[in-house]
Amino acid sequence: MRTVLLAQLRTHAARLIASTLAVVIAVGFVVATLVLNETSRSTVLNAVGARYVDTAAVVSSSGEPLTGDVDAVESLPSVGAVAAAWETSVQADVPGRTGSQYLAVETVADAPELRWQQLSDGRLPERTGELAVSERARAEVGDVLTISTYDAEGEVTEAQATVTGIVRLEGDPEAGLYGRAFVTEQQVRDWGATDLYELRIAAAPGSSDAQVLADVAAAVTGPDVVVRSGVEQAEHEAAMLTGDSTALTSVLLVFGTVAVVVAGLVIANTFAVLLAQRTRELALLRCVGATAKQVRRSVLGEALATGFVSSAVGVAAGIGLAGLISTLVGSDSAIPLAGLTVPAYTVLAGLLVGTLVTVLAALAPARAATRVAPLAALRPVDPAPLRSRPGLLRLVLGLLMAVPGTALLVLGVVVQSVYVGLPGGVLSFLGIVLLAQRAVPPVVAAAGGLVARIGGVPARLAAGNATRNPRRTAATATALLIGVTLTSAFVVGAASTRATATAGLDAEFPTDVVVQGFSDDLPASLPATLGDVDQVVRTAPVLAADVTGPDGEPVYVHGVDAGTAGAAMRSTDKVLLPGPGQVVVPEWAAEYYSVRDGDPFPLTADGRSLDLVAQVTGENQPLMVDAADLRTLAPEPGLAEVWVMLDDADPDAQVAAVDRVTDVVAEADETARVTGIVTMRDEINEVLDILLLVVTGLLAVAVVIALIGVGNTLALSVVERRQENGLLRALGLTRGQLRGLLAWEAVLVAGVASVLGVVVGGAYGLAGAASVLGEVGDIVLDVPWLQVAAIVVVATLAGLLASVLPARRAARTAPVAAIAAA
Amino acid sequence: MSVPVMTVPGEPPAPVASAAVRAAGLRKTYGSGETAVHALAGVDVAFAAGEFTAIMGPSGSGKSTLMHCLAGLDTASGGEVWLGDTELTRLRDDQLTTLRRRRIGFVFQAFNLLPVLDARENIVLPMQLAGQRPDPAWFDAVIARLGLRERLEHRPHELSGGQQQRVAIARALLARPDVVFADEPTGNLDSRSGAEVLGLLRSSVKETGQTVVMVTHDPVAASYADRVVLLADGRLAGELTDPTAETVLDALRGLGA
Structure with a gap:
């Protein structure tokens, strides 16, 4: 059997391209994610933990x-x-x-x-x-x-x-x-x-x-x-600093898991079609004495070889990708990457996942192959039965997976846990893929009704072909559906991740630069002086004065004008600014003064008094009142801080701007402290951009997989329909009409698959982003409509494009050759 | 016992005014140089309108190739094929295709029907491709003659082999083509269904004047024809009129088959 197996591999190598690519990409993705995570961890460990790792x-x-x-x-x-x-x-x-x-x-x-x-x-x-x-x-x-x-x-x-x-x-x-x-x-x-x-x-x-x-x-x-111990301490410090990057890793691993599942489905599909093609070959093997077991072993051997080789390529690709990213990101960023850390487990995991998925995916087709009766080799080719037998089983199994899976996914979104959402997503997606076999043909039939009205006889035949052979249609559609679902899940998920991260960063670091006086007040002219500095967009003064609190003791209070201060901040989500008549009270102070939100909060100074209303906030900020209110209490408050907003420039320019601000401040008050928070935000932003760019790059690859998958399936169905097409040609279908027939069929199937895929994938992207990012902070969901529309158009065109080569081949076959091949 | 009338290869065929299909010096070569195989080595033959002709010959004699070239399914390497006044050998693929669906009917040995279409849809398919509507009266007549009224909504796999061939004949007759080509139409059938199919082909010739050309290797099938054309090694090897199974068998033996 080994000679047969090797010969099969040689002969059908081209047909295996789709599954090979799918494995390579999925494994590459997973390995790159793991390697990057390890690299980031070890970089931080080396940097932050350097002082600890060698201590006892x-x-x-x-x-x-x-x-x-x-x-x-x-x-x-x-x-x-x-x-x-x-x-x-x-x-x-x-x-x-x-x-x-x-x-x-x-x-x-x-x-x-x-x-x-x-x-x-x-x-x-x-x-x-x-x-x-x-x-x-x-x-x-x-x-x-x-x-x-x-x-x-x-x-x-x-x-x-x-x-x-x-x-x-x-x-x-x-x-x-x-x-x-x-x-x-x-x-x-x-x-x-x-x-x-x-x-x-x-x-x-x-x-x-x-x-x-x-x-x-x-x-x-x-x-x-x-x-x-030293190592424990190092890990402890590193973990405190890399919280953000592990969240990103889990996002990427979600996509990695999806990619692996998708690859498995593409492989199962390809193997099923390949073996269907080879029914007579397999039957002939049985005729000359191969046992069912040997046939199964030969098929699984083929899967094992394919899986292992493509996993190895995938591991190499993943490490290469990680290296590229590491070089691009560098070690100076918020998620620092220095060199590459490739623990053995990442390589083993990649090889194991890829090989295992391939073999598992081939199990069902292999079992089907053993059911080929030896007599099938001798039987004249009879038309394929039109009703797929395991329809009911599929339906029940699909529902059993899709319904609880969707429920779990929704639960994952509600409780904001990726560990609940992820298995739900995988389960429901598998269910949807099973149901697609049943759901796609009716949708295609409906779409086919429209197409038949505008496209003439070939379109009517294509609609007939697409709807009357549900198994073939469903197989082709499912391949594309998977690709499109993945792509739109990526696009929508990435957009939401980006929006959430940006909003989160803005909330976390609302001010670009903060200038603080050390002990004395800052010169009152400083905000105006800083306003003239190149790249400074606006400044907001933060006043301060000692007044008497509700308990009769002195208390240091900041005063800001909500309008001016808010304008100088990127976000006011995590900073509560007081309006006139209000005082912002952090929780510790609320506890100290025993006040609750909305309680009266009187402040006095030199006989003047103000009855303010307490606004309790959970954020860590000082007592703060409206600037005008503060002036009523203390006519000449000091300048405690200046908040500076810079214009949006590249990180290097912003660092230079911070340096200029530092110099100007030092001239005015040499004890003042300047903190350029903007640089930290820039660095995190830069890393996010690179990561999302990488994901978008992988999208392009996902589209290519889908294209290959569709082309592969169409090519196979052209081979399958050789006689059918030959008969049509003999009966008077012109070459152009035959090409049109295949093109219509491709557009019909691809269009339906991509619309369904965008809907399903968009939902997955949103659910995935919500369940992952929910753990990190407030979620901002974002659907990039233009990109989503582009996916539908591109996928449909890809289907059309994929039909071109098979259609040319089908059209070139002389009608008599097609009949003679019977 | 009638004597085979030999035609001399290389001479043009006698102009037959009533010929539905004729070929002159028809050649078909596969491969080139020393490995070239001459499937047809110059064939001159004519088929009269309203006649049922069988083409016979041993395996490899070129009888299927001859039919494919006559029907415009395959291109000739040399010579001419005429369908009435149209020279097929001069037509481009698209013109040939259009001609096939308007003027030629087909009945093949196997895989005659599209599995995704039911019997009715299969029968009207060529006319649909040509953008024509079948004449309802003629459609009813054909269906009635072939006994398919009860089977019109059935898919091919729900029909017996004989029924499938009857659907194929109905399809071939519906457009009232110049000629119906049948390639081993009884090859996959038991003898009773085979006899039924041959009887139907014969009656369509007798009753409606349809021209039928059938390729077969079965002397019994050939005996239903008005005339038998014998082929050997890519050349015409004789002809029988009003054949019986015995005369056909004798003639075949004379070819060394």
């Missing part, structure tokens, strides 16, 4: 400082070295730049084994007066920075420090937010670090990490203290 244990506290525990930990016999992670912040003047900038200051460990910083230039600092800075600080080795620190009373102390090295923070999503400085422990404490919240610990020679972990956990206890 990490002690962190979210409450009481750990200052007093250092000695106890150091004295443990299993502990080799301890790095106390003191932190503070300073303002730094970099030579050649006009203003000062905010620098977060961290400690460089004394012990070499606890130093994690990677230098792109120079060396780490060894004494006070030296520092290493991150690339974002824009300083060079040898620069002497003027460092300003402020004590609790706001008294400024200036000092000089020399840059000894530049630290690479590649892959750290927050690296672009502000500059960071790395100094000795003595230096960081000199610059004002007062409390210690983290200890990184290395094991003494001869002690195991587990030993250290146990000893430290016993030595340092407290309600807010957590002791983790």
